[in-house]
Amino acid sequence: MATIVESNACSICKKSSAKFLCIGCSAYFCSTHFKEHQQQLSTKFDNEIVKSHDALFEQIQKLENSNQVPLDLFAQIEQWRKATIDKVEITAERARHELAELLDKKRKVMEKQLEPITKEIHVRRKDGDFVESHIHRLRQQIHGIQRLLQQYIGQNTTKTTVIIDNDQINWNRLISIRGDQQNTTFLDNINIDTKWLQNGVTVAGGNDFGSEMNQLYHPWGLRIYDDQTIYIAEYSNHRVVEWKCGATTGRVVAGGNGQGNQSNQLNYPTDVIIDEETDSLIISDYNNKRVVRWPRQNGIHGETIISNIGCLGLTMDDDGCLYVVDHDAHEVKRYRVGENHGTVVAGGNGPGDRLDQLYYPRYVSVDQEHSVYISEYDNHRVVKWTKGAKQGIIVAGGHGQGHSLTQLSNPYGVVVDQAGNVYVADYANNRIMRWSSGATQGKVIAGGNGHGNQLNQLLSPISFSFDQEANMYVSDSGNHRIQKFNLDQH
Numbered sequence: 001m002a003t004i005v006e007s008n009a010c011s012i013c014k015k016s017s018a019k020f021l022c023i024g025c026s027a028y029f030c031s032t033h034f035k036e037h038q039q040q041l042s043t044k045f046d047n048e049i050v051k052s053h054d055a056l057f058e059q060i061q062k063l064e065n066s067n068q069v070p071l072d073l074f075a076q077i078e079q080w081r082k083a084t085i086d087k088v089e090i091t092a093e094r095a096r097h098e099l100a101e102l103l104d105k106k107r108k109v110m111e112k113q114l115e116p117i118t119k120e121i122h123v124r125r126k127d128g129d130f131v132e133s134h135i136h137r138l139r140q141q142i143h144g145i146q147r148l149l150q151q152y153i154g155q156n157t158t159k160t161t162v163i164i165d166n167d168q169i170n171w172n173r174l175i176s177i178r179g180d181q182q183n184t185t186f187l188d189n190i191n192i193d194t195k196w197l198q199n200g201v202t203v204a205g206g207n208d209f210g211s212e213m214n215q216l217y218h219p220w221g222l223r224i225y226d227d228q229t230i231y232i233a234e235y236s237n238h239r240v241v242e243w244k245c246g247a248t249t250g251r252v253v254a255g256g257n258g259q260g261n262q263s264n265q266l267n268y269p270t271d272v273i274i275d276e277e278t279d280s281l282i283i284s285d286y287n288n289k290r291v292v293r294w295p296r297q298n299g300i301h302g303e304t305i306i307s308n309i310g311c312l313g314l315t316m317d318d319d320g321c322l323y324v325v326d327h328d329a330h331e332v333k334r335y336r337v338g339e340n341h342g343t344v345v346a347g348g349n350g351p352g353d354r355l356d357q358l359y360y361p362r363y364v365s366v367d368q369e370h371s372v373y374i375s376e377y378d379n380h381r382v383v384k385w386t387k388g389a390k391q392g393i394i395v396a397g398g399h400g401q402g403h404s405l406t407q408l409s410n411p412y413g414v415v416v417d418q419a420g421n422v423y424v425a426d427y428a429n430n431r432i433m434r435w436s437s438g439a440t441q442g443k444v445i446a447g448g449n450g451h452g453n454q455l456n457q458l459l460s461p462i463s464f465s466f467d468q469e470a471n472m473y474v475s476d477s478g479n480h481r482i483q484k485f486n487l488d489q490h
Helices: 031-065 071-083 085-127 132-152
Strands: 002-008 018-022 161-164 175-178 201-205 219-224 230-234 239-243 251-255 269-275 280-285 290-295 303-307 311-316 322-326 331-335 343-347 361-366 372-376 381-385 393-397 411-416 422-426 431-435 443-447 461-466 472-476 481-485
Touching: 018 031, 031 085, 031 132, 071 085, 085 132, 201 230, 201 239, 219 472, 219 481, 230 269, 230 280, 239 269, 251 269, 251 280, 251 290, 280 311, 290 311, 311 361, 322 361, 331 361, 343 361, 343 372, 343 381, 372 411, 372 422, 381 411, 381 422, 393 422, 393 431, 422 461, 431 461, 443 472, 443 481
Parallel strands: 219 269, 219 461, 269 311, 361 411, 411 461
Antiparallel strands: 002 018, 161 175, 201 481, 219 230, 230 239, 239 251, 269 280, 280 290, 290 303, 311 322, 322 331, 331 343, 361 372, 372 381, 381 393, 411 422, 422 431, 431 443, 461 472, 472 481
C-alpha cells in the first residue's frame, strides 16, 4: 500500500523525514506515523467492510430456513384458498411452490453476487493489500446487495406480486406469482464496475440467415425471461421466436405465417416485451403500423392494442405503463393501462437536433423516476427526458457521427441501470457502449473489434438485454445470431 520515496514532510508531524507515500490517499508519512496510518486503515477495513460483510453473509445464510420472507404474499394465497374452497387447493399448492422457487432464486443470486466479494476480502485481509479506494468500492458493492436483501425480507415487496383474478375460467392461471418486471430496464445488479467477458457465446441462430428453426434472419428486439428463455423479434422473417436456454432450435410464438396484415401475421416486427400480468407478448409490428398483444403460450392470433403508429421500440415501467417509440412522428408516447390514446413524453416537435426534438428515434428505456432514455438514429445520440420535461438532455454521443469514444453512429437499443449509467447498441460502430452518469465519453463493453463474425466481434448490433445474473444478450443482426456475453467474475 506504500512506496519508499525521497524524504518529504510527514502529513502528521510535518517533519522532513517522511519516506513513505501511501498510494491510496497520496499522503507522506514518517515511519512512526505510517505505522499508525496502517493500523487506522486496518481498523477501518475490519469495522466497515469485514463486519458488515460477515453480518450480511450470516443473514443470507439464514434465509433458506428462515421466517424472514415476505409472509404477506403467502397470506394472500392462503386467503384466496379459503375463499374458493376445495376446488382450488391444487392450484394454491402450485402457487406456493412457484413463490418458494422465486425466493430461493433471489437468495442464490445474492449469494452468487457476494461470492467474489468474499474472496477479495479474504485475500486483501490476508495480504494487508487495501487502501481507501478498495474500502469505498467494497462498501458500495456490499450496500448494493444489502438493498436486495431488504427487498427480499419484506421491507420492500413491491417487486414481487401475487396476481389473483377470480373471473378467470382457466384455473391453472387463476393465481400466479410474478417476480421483478422483466421490461423495467433499470437494473439492480449491474453498475459502472461491472464487466463482461469479451468473447460471446452464440445462444440462438448463428447458422447463416434463413427461416429454418435453427436460423434467424435479422434479429432486432429481444427480451430475457426468468429462466433465460429468449424472445426475439425477427425483422426479416416476420415472426417472434422463443429460444429456451441451451436449445439448438427455436419455436415460433407469434407470426410466422408470412408477411401480411392479418391477425395471425406480422410485417417487419422490430421489438417485443413480456407482459407478465397477462402472460402475453407485446410486439411492435412496424410495417403494419400497429402494436399487437399475443398470448405467450400457444397463441394463434394477435390483438391490436394501438393502431396508426410508426412503432419501433417498446418498454414498460413498473406501473405497467407502455412506452412506444413513434419513429415516423419523431416522438415517444406513454400509454397508461386501459388508455387508447397515448401522451407524448418526448419529442413531438418535428424532426431536428434541438433538445426539444427527436430525429428518427429507435429505442427507449425508462428508469425508476419514469424518465425516458431514447436513442436517435440520425442525431447519433441518446437523450434523457425527465418526467414532464419539455426538452431532453444528451447523456451519450451528441458530437456528430463517428467512432471515437465521445461519439455514436446510428444508435439503436438503449438500457439504463439504477445509477443512471446508460448502455447503448452503437449500430454502425459494431459495439455496445456504457456511458456513466455525467460522462463526456463512453466505454466499449462488447464488440468494437471491427465488423465480423468472430466471438469478440459484432455486425450491426440492434438490441440487447440482461438476465437476472447480469449476463448480456445482444441481437447481432448482421450475423443473424444472438450472442451471450457472460459476466466477468474476476
